[in-house]
Structure formats: C-alpha cells, structure tokens
Amino acid sequence: MTENTPYATVRQADGTERQAVVDVLTEAFMSDPVVCWIFPEAGERGRLQPFFYGSLVTHPAGEAYLVGRPEGASVWLTLAAGQTPYEQLPEAALGAVFGENGARLAALGQALAQRHPDREPHLYLSCMGVVSGRQGAGLGSAMLRHRLARADADGLPAYLEASSPRSRALYQRHGFEDLGEPVRVADSPLLWPMWRPPHR
Numbered sequence: 001m002t003e004n005t006p007y008a009t010v011r012q013a014d015g016t017e018r019q020a021v022v023d024v025l026t027e028a029f030m031s032d033p034v035v036c037w038i039f040p041e042a043g044e045r046g047r048l049q050p051f052f053y054g055s056l057v058t059h060p061a062g063e064a065y066l067v068g069r070p071e072g073a074s075v076w077l078t079l080a081a082g083q084t085p086y087e088q089l090p091e092a093a094l095g096a097v098f099g100e101n102g103a104r105l106a107a108l109g110q111a112l113a114q115r116h117p118d119r120e121p122h123l124y125l126s127c128m129g130v131v132s133g134r135q136g137a138g139l140g141s142a143m144l145r146h147r148l149a150r151a152d153a154d155g156l157p158a159y160l161e162a163s164s165p166r167s168r169a170l171y172q173r174h175g176f177e178d179l180g181e182p183v184r185v186a187d188s189p190l191l192w193p194m195w196r197p198p199h200r
Contacts, residue, residue, distance in 0.1 A: 010146040013057075013064040013073070021064045022053045024073035028129025033189035034163040038104045048101065056126050065143055067130075072139040074128035076147055078121075078156075085116060085124050107185045115183055115193050117159055123151045125160035140167075144174045152199045162192040175199060 013021050026049040029035045030042070039045035053075075057064045061077045077085055116124075125147075130139045151158055160176065161183070162168035175196045182190040 010065055010067045010142050013066050017066060018057045018064065020066060020070055021057050021073040021075065022050045024070055024131060025053045025127055025129045026050050027131045032163055034191060037188045038108065039101050053127065065147065067139045067143050068134065071134040072130040072143055074143045075126045077124040077126055079124055081120050082118050084113060084118070085126060108188060111183050111185050112161060112191065115180065117179065117195065121156060123156050123158040125158060140170055148174060155198045157198055158196040160194050162194055168192045
C-alpha cells in the first residue's frame with residue numbers, strides 16, 4: 001500500500017526492508033532528547049538503538065512503513081483491548097543488552113506502560129522518525145496521513161508518546177491531544193502521552 005504525495009511515497013516495509021527501517025530510525029533519533037537521556041554516550045547510542053528498534057519491527061502486531069529513498073520510517077502496533085504494547089522485560093535482561101542504560105530504559109518503559117490506555121482496541125505509534133536534513137519536509141505528515149486515514153476508516157483511535165515539543169506540535173496538527181500530564185522519570189525529558197479519536 002502506497003500513498004503518493006508532493007513530498008514522497010509512503011509504503012509498507014516488507015521483510016527484506018526491516019534493516020532499512022532500523023537504520024532510518026537510528027539516525028533519526030540520534031539527537032532526540034529522550035534517546036540522548038537513555039543513551040548519553042553518542043557512540044553507544046548509535047550501537048544500541050538498533051536492538052530496540054529491531055524488537056519493534058518484528059513485533060507480531062507491528063506494521064513498519066518507509067517514506068522517500070528511504071528518509072523516514074514508522075512502526076505502528078494494532079492492539080486489542082487489554083493488550084500491552086510490548087513485553088515487559090526484567091531490568092536484568094535489559095541490562096544484558098543495554099548495559100547500565102538498561103535501568104533507565106526499564107524505568108521509562110514501566111512508567112509509560114502505566115499510562116498506556118488499554119480499555120479499547122487502538123493503533124499505537126511506537127516510533128516515527130525522519131533523518132536529519134529531511135526533517136520539516138513533510139515526510140512525517142505523509143506517514144501520519146497514510147496510516148491514520150485507514151484507522152479512521154476502521155473507526156480505530158490512535159495513541160502515542162511524543163518525545164519532544166516539536167513532535168508534539170506535529171501530532172497536534174494531525175488531531176492528537178494530550179492524554180493527561182507528561183511523563184518524566186527521574187531527570188529525564190518529558191514525554192507527552194497523546195490520544196486521537198477516529199475522525200469520521
């Protein structure tokens with residue numbers, strides 16, 4: 001499924017493009033405030049992020065999308081009522097992969113899981129990013145329009161957590177609203193849980 005826009009073409013990534021999704025997201029989030037808090041060392045940030053995104057693109061409820069050459073990527077999960085977005089791994093398991101950063105990742109994941117709405121089926125945007133140099137060119141909006149149009153047709157609400165004021169503003173332009181207060185763990189940056197009812 002693709003969408004032709006003045007900016008680029010959005011397409012669902014197939015099994016051979018999983019690495020491309022991971023590569024785009026890793027580059028896109030290198031300067032993200034929350035990712036920089038989880039992985040404060042820049043060298044480690046580039047090495048460890050792919051493990052996280054790799055688990056998302058192989059999620060059984062996941063759909064991954066690419067836009068451009070590719071220059072943007074997104075991963076959406078279709079969740080049933082009561083279904084959690086991801087398996088909560090113990091801190092020891094996270095530490096085995098992410099080292100001392102695993103504790104921060106575990107704490108943040110636990111805080112976000114407590115805020116994740118689960119009373120009804122919904123679409124969860126687990127991550128969306130555009131590589132530096134192409135941010136602000138409409139690629140994020142193209143990806144949002146592409147998947148949200150189908151969610152609206154299916155009568156499905158959508159949920160996400162915005163990790164920066166800039167991304168929060170983008171999501172607000174596409175119909176998302178803050179869902180309660182922002183989330184913060186220790187000295188982490190804010191994350192904004194956001195909800196979007198289906199548009200008729």
